[in-house]
Amino acid sequence: MEALTISSMTLRLGGVLTLILGLIFWSGNLDGLQPIHMTLGILVVASLLWLAFLFAQAGQSMALVIAAVVVGVALVVVGLTQQSILTERAHWVIQVTHLVLGLAALGLGEVMGARLRRGATAAG
Numbered sequence: 001m002e003a004l005t006i007s008s009m010t011l012r013l014g015g016v017l018t019l020i021l022g023l024i025f026w027s028g029n030l031d032g033l034q035p036i037h038m039t040l041g042i043l044v045v046a047s048l049l050w051l052a053f054l055f056a057q058a059g060q061s062m063a064l065v066i067a068a069v070v071v072g073v074a075l076v077v078v079g080l081t082q083q084s085i086l087t088e089r090a091h092w093v094i095q096v097t098h099l100v101l102g103l104a105a106l107g108l109g110e111v112m113g114a115r116l117r118r119g120a121t122a123a124g
Contacts, residue, residue, distance in 0.1 A: 001120055004054055008113040011047035014040045015106040022102070026095060041079055044102070045072040048109045055112040058119060068108045075101040 021037040024030050052068035055061075078085070078098050085094045 003050070004113060004116050004120070007047045007050045007054070008109065011044055011051065011106065011109040011113075014044040014047065015102065015109075018044055019099075019102060022099065038079065041102075042076070044105060045076055048072045048105050051109050051112045051116075054116060058116055060112070060115060060119075064108065064112055068105075068112065071101055071104045071108060075105055 018037055018040040021030075021033055021040070025034065025037065048068050049072050052065045052072075055068075056065045075098070078094065078101060082091075082094045082098055085091075
């Protein structure tokens with residue numbers, strides 16, 4: 001249960017901070033903080049993947065586990081390559097894609113965490 005709490009809280013806090021920094025960058029400010037944004041993003045994805053592992057270990061839905069892995073990998077790939085994808089006027093498309101993937105990661109993490117907590121409460 002402790003691993004669940006730590007990974008859920010890391011996902012939440014890291015996700016909110018990453019989202020705030022991303023929106024600041026989108027407005028054209030504080031670009032020097034991108035390494036912090038990237039580090040937090042990797043922490044968010046690592047937390048999501050750990051939750052997916054715990055979810056699979058608990059015998060929960062493999063569809064959610066697969067979705068979490070796909071979203072996590074896609075989030076990292078898009079995040080690390082977005083500066084070279086759809087540059088110029090269409091760059092907003094990749095930025096929105098990155099944002100949607102980030103929100104999906106947070107949502108999937110919340111769903112898996114809630115189901116695991118419910119299962120732990122029912123079993124305890």
